[in-house]
Amino acid sequence: MKNEPMAGQVSPPLPYSAWPDESGHFGPYGGKFVPESLMPALDELEEVYLKSRHDPEFQAELDHLLRTFVGRPTPVTYARRLTDYLGGPRIYIKREDLAHTGAHKINNALGQALLMKRKMRKSRIVAETGAGQHGVATATAAAMLGIECVVYMGTVDMARQEPNVYRMRLLGTEVRGVTSGSKTLKDAINDAIRDWVTHVRHTHYLLGSALGPHPYPTIVRDFQSVIGREALRQMCDPEGGPGRLPDAIVACVGGGSNAIGIFHPFLEYANVRLIGVEAGGRGIEGGEHAARFADPRLGRLGVLQGTKSYVMQDADGQIALTHSISAGLDYASVGPEHAWLRDQGRTEYTYATDDEALEGVKLLSRLEGIIPALESAHAVAHLVRLAPQMSKDEVILINLSGRGDKDLGTIMKELGNL
């Protein structure tokens, strides 16, 4: 814990759910680290967003679209065979894999696109994508609302995720390959920001995770909190759910949007353990991973792409290359709110390796008939370790952030003939 500058601070004056502060900081994390050209755009976005948050007309339209277009609420499924197999607590699964486009990303993409369409004098969206899930979700929202859309994607990722590139193009989005740096997500974000800086007067940057400069971490969290709000209701409902709060919630953490989305409505329920699972890649030792919290040698306080948080970097402050089998967790930084909640001791973080995630894919597929995304499989992997430590009368909720169809190519390559 020595590397945490703010550890041991007195408890915050605000409840957890009331953060960030007015300047967009979660304690020492967050903030706005962007070129001056963008500062007015961030101010405008914040103003528009704060108004829309309490605008019943906007919220009603968003709710309507979430119901009739996205397919919300997504169910909570009791994982009977997995529960029996692990022999511990009852396991429930929040099914974001059943949302339109196959992952939770659509919640935020639709929210922000609607915000732009209804409340801002802008006509164009840019976005970044790694695995393509946020890109597809954004392209989908843009098509449905009739907005011009450009998605930046590293050429390495384009080769890995060819079907998603085609999906976005089919949806009428222009996909621009990024050839700078490592040609992956981080570089796609750089180019999306460069496009935004250049066209900021009429372009909205639709950032896909709980990252970036304020107010993005808050906006993304709020649009994703629909997951936690539904889950809270569903868990407490004795008809479909266990009729009680879970004892632990487990979610994978890349930038951290699905995790913060399910955690946030539970923050004030102190007895609910909130556990984030980072990508352990090929193991922490060799540095080939994206476990920002688990490796004090690489993961240190820093600034990347607009926000201060834990960042994987070398001694000279250059951003380290990360590795994960799942493109959605393969990122050098983590949402600032996660870093802050961790300092407060409210959330805890662990990691699962590539191999453990693959085991998680097999397990959930065979026992529950659900093929999880490789990202979500990291949460499944941790479940396997966690469940035996808990008693049979306890309850675990896992956020299944996406379905695995997009990963079949990778999974086939890794698992070979079955």
Add this chain to the structure above:
Amino acid sequence: MTGVERIQAVFARSRAEHRAAFMPYHAMGYPDRLQTLEILQVLGNAGADLFEIGIPHSDPLADGPTIQTATYEALMRGTTVVDCLAMVRELRTAGMTQPFCAMTYYNPLFAYGVQRFVDDAVAAGIDGLIVPDLPPEEAEELEAACRVAGLATVYLLAPTSTLERIQFVASHCTGFIYLVSVTGITGARAELPPDLAEFVARVRRYTQLPLAVGFGIATGEQASAVARIADGVIVGSALVKAAVSEEGLARVAELGAELAAGARGQ
């Protein structure tokens, strides 16, 4: 003299001579260490009044393709913050007297340690700092350290900056203010934006500080047009391109002289 005073002296002199200051940028460590030193010396001889020296970062999100490539290659050659400071020290030893403003992103500086960076920068002979992803709102620690050390904190203003922001940012600048000619990223452009004069005039109403214009200036003609309205002309990408052109240093000298003449209004 402090860094702030040395920068003030540059603008006082160029004002007295009824011209703008010529302020070239170079990416340290590109194409390699030796050539970096040569390029800066050639630009000094061509009439540079103040240098911006780019300390490379892996994620230069305010930079266009030319400087992205240059800083990326500098990093690939292993250029570190320590190396950049050592190069400055060497140039000082070689007798170069122009002020140096280090231009970098916040993370390399933060990782180095803010106070330690300011101390070592001053010791090496650096006079000011430009950190494009660090607005004054987030710069409390850096500003405090710079104030004590006499290092200039130069912030950027953009055509999108509101009147409130112009006043706010100007009140945090020392030495000069960096005006970004266009909303966008660094890189040579064929035309200067039509509303540049109006933008410079708008900022002028709120500050006495010298105003230097950068982003997109590539030719003597453009430099001359900027010199008519501003106090400094900043050129980066065009010179970086020249440095790796076939004629190399000769082309840097030639373009440097053309830009310096432009800054003189010629």
